[in-house]
Amino acid sequence: MNAVLQPGLTLEPLGDSAVLAVLGDRIHPDLNTAALALADELDRQRLKGVLDIVPAYASVAIHYLPLRMEVPAEQSRRKVESWIKQTWSHLHWEAHRQPQPGAEDIWNQSILPVPVCYGGDFGPDIDHVAAHCGMSVDEVIARHSAPIYRVAMLGFQPGFPYLLGLDPRLETPRLASPRTRVAAGAVGIGGAQTGIYPLPSPGGWQLIGWSPLRLFDPQRHPATLLRAGSRLRFIPTAAEDIDTASQASR
Amino acid sequence: MSLEILKPGLLTSVQDLGRPNHRALGIAVGGAVDTFSLQVANALVGNEPHAAALEITLLGPRLRFTQDAVIALCGGRFEASLEDLALPMWRAMRVAAGSILDIGRSQRGARLYLAIAGGLNCPRILDSRATALDGSFGGWQGRALRAGDSLPLSECFSLGRHWPRQSIGLRLARWWANPAPALTLEPIAEIGLLPGHHLPEGNETLFDTEFQVDSRSNRMGLRLESETPIALANQPTLSEPVSIGTVQLPPEGKPIILLADAQTIGGYPRIGHIPSADHPRLAQLAPSDRLRFVPNTEAMALQRLQQLDRHLQRLQDAARDALRD
Numbered sequence: 001m002n003a004v005l006q007p008g009l010t011l012e013p014l015g016d017s018a019v020l021a022v023l024g025d026r027i028h029p030d031l032n033t034a035a036l037a038l039a040d041e042l043d044r045q046r047l048k049g050v051l052d053i054v055p056a057y058a059s060v061a062i063h064y065l066p067l068r069m070e071v072p073a074e075q076s077r078r079k080v081e082s083w084i085k086q087t088w089s090h091l092h093w094e095a096h097r098q099p100q101p102g103a104e105d106i107w108n109q110s111i112l113p114v115p116v117c118y119g120g121d122f123g124p125d126i127d128h129v130a131a132h133c134g135m136s137v138d139e140v141i142a143r144h145s146a147p148i149y150r151v152a153m154l155g156f157q158p159g160f161p162y163l164l165g166l167d168p169r170l171e172t173p174r175l176a177s178p179r180t181r182v183a184a185g186a187v188g189i190g191g192a193q194t195g196i197y198p199l200p201s202p203g204g205w206q207l208i209g210w211s212p213l214r215l216f217d218p219q220r221h222p223a224t225l226l227r228a229g230s231r232l233r234f235i236p237t238a239a240e241d242i243d244t245a246s247q248a249s250r
Numbered sequence: 251m252s253l254e255i256l257k258p259g260l261l262t263s264v265q266d267l268g269r270p271n272h273r274a275l276g277i278a279v280g281g282a283v284d285t286f287s288l289q290v291a292n293a294l295v296g297n298e299p300h301a302a303a304l305e306i307t308l309l310g311p312r313l314r315f316t317q318d319a320v321i322a323l324c325g326g327r328f329e330a331s332l333e334d335l336a337l338p339m340w341r342a343m344r345v346a347a348g349s350i351l352d353i354g355r356s357q358r359g360a361r362l363y364l365a366i367a368g369g370l371n372c373p374r375i376l377d378s379r380a381t382a383l384d385g386s387f388g389g390w391q392g393r394a395l396r397a398g399d400s401l402p403l404s405e406c407f408s409l410g411r412h413w414p415r416q417s418i419g420l421r422l423a424r425w426w427a428n429p430a431p432a433l434t435l436e437p438i439a440e441i442g443l444l445p446g447h448h449l450p451e452g453n454e455t456l457f458d459t460e461f462q463v464d465s466r467s468n469r470m471g472l473r474l475e476s477e478t479p480i481a482l483a484n485q486p487t488l489s490e491p492v493s494i495g496t497v498q499l500p501p502e503g504k505p506i507i508l509l510a511d512a513q514t515i516g517g518y519p520r521i522g523h524i525p526s527a528d529h530p531r532l533a534q535l536a537p538s539d540r541l542r543f544v545p546n547t548e549a550m551a552l553q554r555l556q557q558l559d560r561h562l563q564r565l566q567d568a569a570r571d572a573l574r575d
Binding site for chain 2: 012013014016017018022025026027039051052053054055056057058059060061063066067073074076077095153154155156157158159160162188199201216217218222223224227228
């Protein structure tokens with residue numbers, strides 16, 4: 001395991017009604033753990049007038065209503081900032097660094113199994129990924145389904161997970177020209193990142209498989225299957241087993 | 251009681267004040283792009299500020315009311331008529347059952363709000379009736395309106411003495427709302443800019459440049475074009491959360507201002523942020539409209555936001571009093 005990376009807090013206004021708490025400037029599990037722990041703690045002690053607390057790779061945005069913060073408007077940002085600073089100074093984020101595999105983490109979630117049909121029509125780019133990485137398709141599948149991934153953040157689409165944990169040997173550049181339509185459930189690799197599309201959309205990632213899980217369902221509560229901090233594992237699944245697999249993991 | 255869509259217009263959708271509490275799940279705020287005009291329209295017909303109304307874009311729809319209704323049109327300046335009678339904006343009016351409302355082209359501005367007393371009665375999904383066009387949920391079947399749609403209306407509140415039943419065709423309220431100075435539609439919009447983390451050093455070019463709104467703009471973002479592309483100082487290394495009003499600068503040097511349907515996280519440099527008080531005016535910028543950035547301070551931005559808020563409250567109070575009489 002890498003040495004502990006010491007995150008430092010800097011605050012950046014995002015206009016007149018949001019503040020970005022930046023803990024670092026790269027993708028690193030420790031920075032993400034710190035960001036998730038900070039977002040969680042801020043959420044636990046919400047200030048009145050705060051609308052949204054949005055964690056990302058190494059930062060947390062706090063969206064608020066400057067006229068509803070119970071102080072004169074010109075003091076609203078200072079109030080939000082001192083709340084963030086105080087919460088950060090009391091936070092023991094290191095305690096959450098290494099959740100034990102199989103155990104529930106601080107977010108009380110177990111590891112979600114995500115059935116994936118790899119290759120074929122489900123993953124039209126898997127041959128290209130295998131060729132690019134100099135390995136067989138079976139090895140791509142084995143390496144992609146080996147790790148326990150963590151959702152670093154949700155964004156791009158409702159419930160779209162940016163995952164930490166991709167085997168660096170699977171890194172493959174994005175498509176030169178993005179597809180105009182990628183199906184919901186498509187599993188792709190884009191550079192050093194991997195993820196699943198919750199909704200049909202244009203997309204530039206290399207598609208290696210497809211999952212029947214509904215990552216986003218606005219009628220369900222909660223609407224997204226995953227949240228920042230959730231952990232998951234991809235389970236290679238034959239197309240004919242997909243119905244039973246999606247039933248079992250629902 | 252329903253509202254029938256005879257022609258949908260360019261992009262007409264059900265919108266309210268959106269879903270500002272779900273960004274952690276990657277869900278955009280959505281809702282009306284011009285929340286000021288939506289709220290005034292709602293106030294004029296006696297609705298709560300968050301009631302669902304129609305957002306009409308650039309070219310309006312043709313609609314038929316199956317029952318008497320009290321309506322108001324607020325936002326950009328659009329041609330509007332009820333059977334050959336030109337309709338005023340920023341004013342409540344009662345239309346008779348069977349009337350056909352025609353909204354034409356925008357003369358200035360991009361978005362018009364049609365509020366109907368009682369509000370549009372679409373199901374609430376994730377705390378809002380707004381249409382999420384990209385996610386295909388909310389509003390009317392998660393999509394823009396089409397010819398043949400029939401939208402459910404809520405039961406009308408008591409129409410009051412201003413709206414005698416015997417009236418035929420159209421009856422106008424005796425009062426109207428003045429949107430200025432909160433919403434003005436100038437030939438060249440002067441839009442405030444709060445500095446962003448990636449604002450280039452020596453940013454005079456940014457403030458000296460006249461931008462034109464690109465026709466690829468949509469509810470996610472207002473795309474700007476200029477003769478000289480804006481040069482970047484430094485690139486962010488990571489995708490980070492953004493806000494409505496954030497001005498992003500992609501590598502080609504043409505800024506994009508994020509609007510209501512914007513993604514929650516972005517990877518482009520943030521050169522600035524538009525003060526909240528200017529968001530209604532941003533929402534009204536149409537393709538080929540021109541704008542200029544004017545440097546703002548946070549103190550100015552908040553002062554202007556308070557003025558906007560007071561203006562809206564005064565209009566809401568006045569409308570409430572007028573409807574009570």
